[in-house]
Structures are given as C-alpha cells and as structure tokens.
Amino acid sequence: MRKGIAILIAALLLGGAGLAFGQTITVLLGIDAAGKHMGERAQEFTAKTGIKVNLVEVEWDAMVNKQAVALKAKEPTYDIVDCGSFMLPEYVPGGLYADISDMYTPAERARFMDGMLDGVSIGGKLYAAPLMASWTIMFYNSEMFLKAGLDPNKPPKTWDELVAYGQKLQSPTVYAIADSLAPGEYISVAFFRWAKSAGAKISEFRGNKVFWLVDSPECVKALEFMQSMIKDGTMDPGSPTYYQQQIADLFGKGQSSMLVNWDMMQLAFKNPEQTPYAGKIFPAVMPGAKAGLSGSVEGHEYLAIPSPSRNKAAAKQFIKYLQTPAVQKKRALEDGQTPVLKALFKDPDVKKVINLDVVFQAAANCYYRPAVPEYTQCADALSVELQNALVNNKDARKALQDAAAKLNKLSGW
Amino acid sequence: MRRPSSTSCPAGENGLNTATPGRRLGGVPLSKPPAFRQSLSGRLEHNEGLFAFLLVLPAMLIVLALYIYPLIYSFAISFLRSDIRYPEEFRGLKNYVEIFQEPDLLVSFWRTIYFTVVSLAIEMTLGIAIAVAFNNRFFGRPVARSLIMIPWAIPPVVTGIIWNWLVHAKIGVLNYVLYSLKLIPRYKPWLADPTWAMNLIVLADAWKWTPLVVLLVLAGLQAIPDELYEAATIDGAGGAAVFFRVTLPVISWPIMVTLILRTVEAIRVFDIIYVMTRGGPANATKLTTFYVWEIAFKHHMMGKGAALAYLITALIVILAVFYYRLLNRRVEL
Numbered sequence: 239m240r241k242g243i244a245i246l247i248a249a250l251l252l253g254g255a256g257l258a259f260g261q262t263i264t265v266l267l268g269i270d271a272a273g274k275h276m277g278e279r280a281q282e283f284t285a286k287t288g289i290k291v292n293l294v295e296v297e298w299d300a301m302v303n304k305q306a307v308a309l310k311a312k313e314p315t316y317d318i319v320d321c322g323s324f325m326l327p328e329y330v331p332g333g334l335y336a337d338i339s340d341m342y343t344p345a346e347r348a349r350f351m352d353g354m355l356d357g358v359s360i361g362g363k364l365y366a367a368p369l370m371a372s373w374t375i376m377f378y379n380s381e382m383f384l385k386a387g388l389d390p391n392k393p394p395k396t397w398d399e400l401v402a403y404g405q406k407l408q409s410p411t412v413y414a415i416a417d418s419l420a421p422g423e424y425i426s427v428a429f430f431r432w433a434k435s436a437g438a439k440i441s442e443f444r445g446n447k448v449f450w451l452v453d454s455p456e457c458v459k460a461l462e463f464m465q466s467m468i469k470d471g472t473m474d475p476g477s478p479t480y481y482q483q484q485i486a487d488l489f490g491k492g493q494s495s496m497l498v499n500w501d502m503m504q505l506a507f508k509n510p511e512q513t514p515y516a517g518k519i520f521p522a523v524m525p526g527a528k529a530g531l532s533g534s535v536e537g538h539e540y541l542a543i544p545s546p547s548r549n550k551a552a553a554k555q556f557i558k559y560l561q562t563p564a565v566q567k568k569r570a571l572e573d574g575q576t577p578v579l580k581a582l583f584k585d586p587d588v589k590k591v592i593n594l595d596v597v598f599q600a601a602a603n604c605y606y607r608p609a610v611p612e613y614t615q616c617a618d619a620l621s622v623e624l625q626n627a628l629v630n631n632k633d634a635r636k637a638l639q640d641a642a643a644k645l646n647k648l649s650g651w
Numbered sequence: 652m653r654r655p656s657s658t659s660c661p662a663g664e665n666g667l668n669t670a671t672p673g674r675r676l677g678g679v680p681l682s683k684p685p686a687f688r689q690s691l692s693g694r695l696e697h698n699e700g701l702f703a704f705l706l707v708l709p710a711m712l713i714v715l716a717l718y719i720y721p722l723i724y725s726f727a728i729s730f731l732r733s734d735i736r737y738p739e740e741f742r743g744l745k746n747y748v749e750i751f752q753e754p755d756l757l758v759s760f761w762r763t764i765y766f767t768v769v770s771l772a773i774e775m776t777l778g779i780a781i782a783v784a785f786n787n788r789f790f791g792r793p794v795a796r797s798l799i800m801i802p803w804a805i806p807p808v809v810t811g812i813i814w815n816w817l818v819h820a821k822i823g824v825l826n827y828v829l830y831s832l833k834l835i836p837r838y839k840p841w842l843a844d845p846t847w848a849m850n851l852i853v854l855a856d857a858w859k860w861t862p863l864v865v866l867l868v869l870a871g872l873q874a875i876p877d878e879l880y881e882a883a884t885i886d887g888a889g890g891a892a893v894f895f896r897v898t899l900p901v902i903s904w905p906i907m908v909t910l911i912l913r914t915v916e917a918i919r920v921f922d923i924i925y926v927m928t929r930g931g932p933a934n935a936t937k938l939t940t941f942y943v944w945e946i947a948f949k950h951h952m953m954g955k956g957a958a959l960a961y962l963i964t965a966l967i968v969i970l971a972v973f974y975y976r977l978l979n980r981r982v983e984l
Contacts, residue, residue, distance in 0.1 A: 256709075274766070306735060306951050309735060309946070310951065310953065329735070331736060420929065420931065421929045474840075475822060475840045475843060476840035476842075488822075610738050614949060614950060628843075629843065631845070
C-alpha cells in the first residue's frame with residue numbers, strides 16, 4: 239500500500255515537473271488575424287525560444303465574447319488577445335489590458351505604418367501592438383464583366399456606373415453585387431463605407447464625446463442608394479442575412495460579379511483552390527456617389543496583453559516575433575495580410591500579392607470607427623435602424639433620424 | 652442500508668472501541684488514535700442519517716458548485732453594476748427598473764410569446780397526431796419510430812445550420828425547388844423578410860422538438876389497454892369519439908408534462924436564433940433570451956443582463972406553477 243502511494247506521489251511530482259518545464263502562452267485570435275499559417279509561426283517561435291504557444295482561433299464575434307468573459311472574470315486565461323482599436327476604450331479604463339509602452343524603442347516605433355500606434359495609445363500609453371493593417375476594398379470578376387459585354391479593365395467608379403453595370407450583369411440567380419448586411423457590426427460597417435462614398439461625415443468628436451451625424455443628407459442618400467440597389471436587383475436581396483465570409487464564398491463561386499470585403503481577400507481570389515475565377519478577380523476602390531469619391535473602413539488588427547496574464551514577458555516575445563520583417567512578409571505572401579511595417583510596402587514580392595495602390599487609395603477615403611466605450615451598443619442600435627430601412631419598415635430618412643437620436647443618447651448627449 | 656462494522660477495529664456493543672489507546676490490537680499497530688476511529692465508526696453504525704448524508708455529500712458539493720453557486724452569484728450581480736468598463740457597484744433595484752425602461756423589451760416579450768405559442772401549437776398537434784399514428788400497427792413501424800427521433804437527437808446549433816442552408820437565399824434547397832417548379836420568379840431571401848424569418852425559426856424549432864412530444868405521448872398511449880378501445884367500439888363509438896373520449900383523457904397527463912417542458916424550453920430558445928438570424932432582420936427574431944445575451948455578453952453589462960434573466964426565470968416559474976395546478980386539478984377530476 240505504502241509502496242503504491244510512494245509510486246503515485248513520484249508520478250505526480252514527475253508529471254508536475256514536466257508541466258513546469260516549458261512555459262506556455264495562450265493566444266486568442268480571430269480567424270482573419272490568425273490566417274492559415276499561424277500554427278507554423280507558433281512552431282517556429284517555440285523552436286527558437288522553447289516557449290510553447292497554445293493558439294485559440296475562432297470567428298471574430300466568438301473571439302470578442304470569449305475575450306470579454308475572460309477579462310470580466312480577471313482570470314489569466316489568455317496571454318495575448320486579438321483586438322481592434324475601437325475596443326480599447328472599453329477595456330483600458332478598467333485596467334484590463336496591460337500597458338506595453340516599454341515594448342518598443344523610438345526607433346522600433348518608427349518602423350510601423352504612420353498612425354498605427356496612435357490608434358492604440360491612450361493617455362500617452364501603448365496598450366496594443368499592430369499585427370496587420372486592413373481596409374475594405376471592392377473586388378470584381380473580370381470574366382463576368384467580359385461576358386456581360388463590359389470592359390474587364392474598367393470597374394465602376396460611380397454609383398450611376400454601378401447601377402448601369404448591374405443591369406447588364408444580373409440574371410435570375412446572379413446579382414451584380416453582394417454585400418454583408420447582417421445584423422450588428424456587419425451592416426454598420428457596410429453603411430459606413432457607402433456613406434463615406436457619398437462624401438458623408440458620419441461622426442465627429444465634440445470634446446471627449448462622439449456626436450453621430452448619421453442623419454445627414456449624405457448618409458440618407460447612401461441608405462436610399464442601398465435600398466434602391468436591393469429593389470432593382472443590382473444588389474443581392476439576401477445581403478441583410480450575409481456575413482463577410484459567406485459573401486466572399488458566394489462571390490468566389492460566381493454568384494455575384496462584385497463584392498466589397500477586406501483587402502486580405504486579394505490572395506484568396508488568386509487561389510484556384512478557392513475560386514474557379516482565380517486570376518480573373520481584381521481589386522478596385524469602391525465607387526462613389528460622384529467621380530472622385532470612394533469609401534472604405536479601417537479594420538487593423540492588434541494584439542493586446544490582458545492584465546491578469548502571468549506570462550507577459552513571453553507574450554511580448556511572441557508579439558515581437560510576429561512583427562519581424564520576415565514574419566510580416568510571410569503573412570503577406572501566404573495569407574494576403576497587409577504588413578504593418580513601412581519597409582515592406584516597397585517589397586516587390588509583397589506588391590505582387592497585394593495591390594497596395596488600391597489598398598492605399600481605399601485608406602485615403604476610409605472611415606475610422608470612433609474609439610468610444612459605447613461603440614458596440616451604437617453599432618447595434620444603428621444596425622437595427624438600417625435593417626428597418628432595408629426591409630421597408632421605415633423610410634431611409636426616418637430610420638436614420640431614429641438612429642441618430644438613439645446613438646447620440648448612448649453617447650451621452 | 653447499514654455500513655458493515657470494521658474488522659480491524661471492532662466496536663463494543665455500545666459502539667465504543669474497547670481497545671486501550673496506544674496498545675497493539677491483534678499484533679497490528681493502530682495508525683490513528685483508537686478513540687477517533689471508535690467514535691466515527693460508532694456514529695456511522697448507529698446514525699443512518701449521518702451515513703446517508705456522507706454518501707450524498709460529494710454529489711451535493713458538485714451540485715452546489717456547478718448549479719447553486721452560479722444561481723446565487725448571478726442573482727447577486729443582478730443588483731450590481733457589473734459592467735466590464737467600471738468597477739462593481741451596488742445598485743439596488745436599478746437594473747430591474749432600467750430593464751423595464753428598455754424600449755425594445757416589450758416588443759421582444761411579445762415576439763417570445765408568439766414564438767412559444769405557435770411553435771408549441773405545431774409541436775403538440777403534430778406530435779399527438781404522429782404518436783397516435785405510430786401507436787397503430789403498420790409495416791415498418793419500428794423503423795419509422797426510430798427515424799422520427801433523429802431531429803430530436805440533433806443538437807440545436809446543428810438544427811439551425813441545417814435550416815439555414817435549407818432556406819438560404821442563394822443555395823437553399825427550398826429556393827431551388829420552388830424556382831424549378833416556377834412557383835417563384837427569382838430566388839427569395841427568406842431570412843431577410845421579418846415575417847418569414849420568425850416563422851422559419853418557429854418551424855425549425857417545431858421540427859426539432861416534435862419528436863419529443865411523439866415520444867412522451869406515445870409512452871402514454873401504450874399504457875392504454877386494448878380492452879378500453881374494444882369496449883368503446885362495441886358501444887358504437889366512431890374514430891373521433893374514441894380519440895376524444897378514450898385516448899385524449901388518458902394521455903392528458905403526458906400532454907401536460909410535455910407542455911410544461913416545452914413551454915420552458917421555448918421561452919429559453921437561443922441557439923437556433925443565434926445560428927439562423929442573430930435576432931435580425933431589424934430585430935424581428937430578437938426574443939428575450941437573445942436580448943439577455945446581447946446585454947450581458949455583447950454589451951458587457953452583466954448586472955443588467957442578469958436582472959433580465961431573472962425576470963424571465965420568474966415568468967417561467969409562474970407558468971410552471973400555473974401548469975402544475977392545472978395538471979393537479981385534472982388528475983383530481
């Protein structure tokens with residue numbers, strides 16, 4: 239009996255020693271930020287440092303939920319979490335993200351794309367590290383353009399052209415354009431793009447509070463245009479139910495001729511395993527209400543270290559590894575993710591995979607979602623009113639007036 | 652059940668060990684002071700209540716940790732400002748008051764009532780009809796009885812995914828069939844239409860849960876002796892009369908039990924909505940449980956979410972008591 243107990247204790251001690259032998263960090267990522275090769279990057283990092291990386295890759299909404307629950311419980315569940323700059327005002331005031339200002343020297347900071355660190359700095363302190371740059375851009379299927387008698391090198395530049403193209407491109411089962419207008423952040427982001435392409439000013443800071451201008455004439459014009467596209471068959475009427483990955487899949491299968499999505503999709507649309515139209519799909523900037531206008535939304539992804547993490551040093555090591563030029567280049571070439579290092583913007587290999595000219599044109603016309611704690615609530619409230627207009631419960635003007643009232647109330651006005 | 656007395660440390664008739672502390676008993680050294688062993692084994696020997704308590708203690712601890720503690724904790728936070736952005740703060744009944752000021756709450760409540768009533772009506776009608784049909788002998792009955800259970804065995808999330816694809820705007824089977832039969836001019840985005848979205852969720856839920864009704868009602872039907880039917884037939888009762896006068900009164904108890912179970916489940920529905928519509932379009936399928944999830948887990952206001960969850964719980968308890976009394980009254984009759 240005693241011998242048995244001794245053996246059991248020895249086994250437990252050995253097991254415990256085994257567990258304590260190597261440090262492990264747990265990283266929570268959205269599937270887009272992770273890409274398809276994050277596992278390989280993690281293995282390379284482990285081989286170099288001995289630090290094991292436990293990757294948790296889930297869809298964006300699930301990632302935000304998991305993160306919020308872990309942060310709320312103040313448990314050291316994750317050592318690194320994926321985030322957007324608009325999430326920081328919700329987590330930083332409560333001390334849920336660690337201050338990582340000491341992570342970079344001034345020279346290191348200067349390597350990042352301009353403005354990237356400003357977006358995740360609060361009160362002069364840095365709370366997240368850039369992982370990938372991202373904007374929404376348009377994609378079009380040149381083969382479908384050609385079959386419809388359109389110039390495959392001339393994507394529509396204005397809304398009028400888009401509608402005219404739409405008349406030629408649509409059939410009983412195929413639409414000119416599909417958009418992700420599902421409830422929540424999806425339709426709100428889409429609306430921001432269309433509003434921006436109408437030349438709208440969507441929100442502005444007045445003091446430390448955001449004031450929403452979603453009932454401006456330009457915003458109303460954008461929503462009316464979205465309604466009219468669904469009515470005349472230019473836009474897939476199923477759009478209010480589609481998520482971003484769904485429309486990318488449908489577009490890849492030739493179910494629509496144009497699509498607005500994140501720039502990282504450029505690589506996927508070049509892959510014959512992903513679409514039979516590989517090599518015939520090209521990026522373009524989104525058409526505007528008139529020539530010279532366009533719209534986009536910024537969606538950079540960052541990595542933050544939750545305050546309860548017990549492996550902050552190891553977490554910083556892994557983040558820095560992901561930001562090395564070699565890894566950033568690999569992520570661009572293998573996953574189509576726009577790098578965060580300025581030096582790579584001139585890299586010929588990167589430029590072959592990612593059309594940076596289109597990306598930066600989109601960036602020049604992009605809307606930055608306001609970094610305020612109530613942003614998610616505002617996006618949800620806006621989403622309901624936008625869908626009210628799209629399903630004809632309200633006219634566009636009334637829906638946006640109601641939205642502006644709700645959003646400004648949520649923002650403390 | 653009585654615990655057998657220890658062989659290594661025999662107890663006296665009065666339950667006390669007669670061995671002297673520190674002495675060897677039968678050549679075996681005592682590992683613990685005999686007085687302790689004596690009193691514990693003695694107590695267990697004579698106190699069945701204590702023995703039973705010790706047996707159920709591990710299970711009780713698990714239930715307390717996994718069920719009672721979260722229940723108490725969530726009730727406690729319903730009185731707090733438990734928001735991820737701020738430190739916790741006692742708010743008294745403010746969360747409950749604010750919930751009633753939410754503009755969408757009443758609408759979502761009525762949607763929940765609609766969903767519950769319609770899905771239960773479909774499930775009960777179809778469930779009873781199928782159970783009655785399956786109670787008769789026919790070729791392939793065992794196979795049919797097994798197949799009907801499949802939707803019930805499928806997890807709700809998978810049910811949502813299946814229905815989502817069935818009615819998909821672009822690649823759904825429903826659109827393909829209707830378009831092929833020239834019943835619709837173009838593929839229809841069913842879930843983008845508020846009325847269709849709600850009713851398709853009702854149908855998906857009814858599809859999943861009708862087999863449970865079949866199972867429970869069929870169990871009740873099988874308890875009816877053939878003699879009752881024979882007697883009714885001899886008395887000249889027709890098919891409808893046999894059903895309403897013989898079958899229905901006997902299966903009313905299983906029907907009531909099923910109704911209670913399904914009402915509670917229907918009010919709590921979440922998975923199918925999350926997968927199929929996420930409350931859209933334009934909040935058309937945002938039922939109260941989805942509302943709770945949105946407040947607590949999307950907007951990170953746990954206190955307010957917990958308050959709404961407890962209001963739903965109160966509603967379920969009231970309904971359960973009502974059903975229970977109705978059930979008792981019918982049983983007494």
